[in-house]
Amino acid sequence: MSLPEFCFDYEACLAACARGEQRALRDLYTQESARLLGVARRIARSDALAEDIVHDAFIKIWTRAAAYDPARGSARGWxxxxxxxxxxxxxxxxGQTVQVSEQSEHALQDQASLETATHADTFEYRARSDRVFGCLEQLEPARRNCILHAYVDGYTHSEIALKIGAPLGTVKAWIKRSLVALRECMG
Structure with missing residues (x-):
């Protein structure tokens, strides 16, 4: 049985995982495995694949817990x-069964090189994430929830419409307008 989120100390749990304390991983699994499975199912749309993803996630959490940086976000978010x-x-x-032409491959490699060369440092990352959260707070709650469902939870527009009980066209319009507002706010 999982504890309420506000009672569970995610940071301490990750620190214990980093020290090799298996009990901490078991506690984290008990606390979050069902919710993580839900996230994986929504994205993968396959129970078997979602179970594999959650299994791999807990292995990665166990082996990379020391890499968690509280300055970059919450432990639960990580x-x-x-x-x-x-x-x-x-x-x-x-989806990688599509053949890529040599020209397209070079363009992708050039883009990857450019992205690597322009990576922001930690300070800039934190400043941008603070701005994103501030901009999200400026959106109406229904529109903010649509954005979060789409880009954090991985829901399709149809799934969001069903979840919040709004017409599909309305959800699409809210997401489109909210993205424009976020771009302007981040300006």
């Missing part, structure tokens, strides 16, 4: 981020 990234990577990997 745990969910690990799972979400693994799920998204699994979905990308499944």
């Amino acid at each position: 745990v969910f981020s690990v799972t979400r990234h693994l799920a998204l990577n699994a979905m990308r990997d499944q």
Whole structure:
């Protein structure tokens, strides 16, 4: 049985995992495995694949717990981020059967080199994330929730419409307008 989120000390749990305390990993698994499985299922749309993703996520959490940096976000957010990234990577990997031309491959390599060369340092990352959170707070709650469901939870527009009980067209419009507002706010 999991504890309420406000009672569970995620940072202490990750620190204990980093020290090799298996009990901490068991506690974290008990606390979050069901929710992490839900995140993986929404993205992967397959129970078996989602279970594999959560398994891999807990291995990665165990082996990389020392890499968690509280200055970059919450410990719970880090745990969910690990799972979400693994799920998204699994979905990308499944779609890699498309042939890429040599010209396209060079363009992709050039883009990757450019992105690597322009990586922001930790201070800039934190400043931008603070701005993003501030900009999200300026959105109406329903629109903010649509953005979060789409870009954090991995829901499709149709799934968001069902979840919040709004017409699909309304959800699409809210997301489109909210993205424009976020771009302007981040300006």
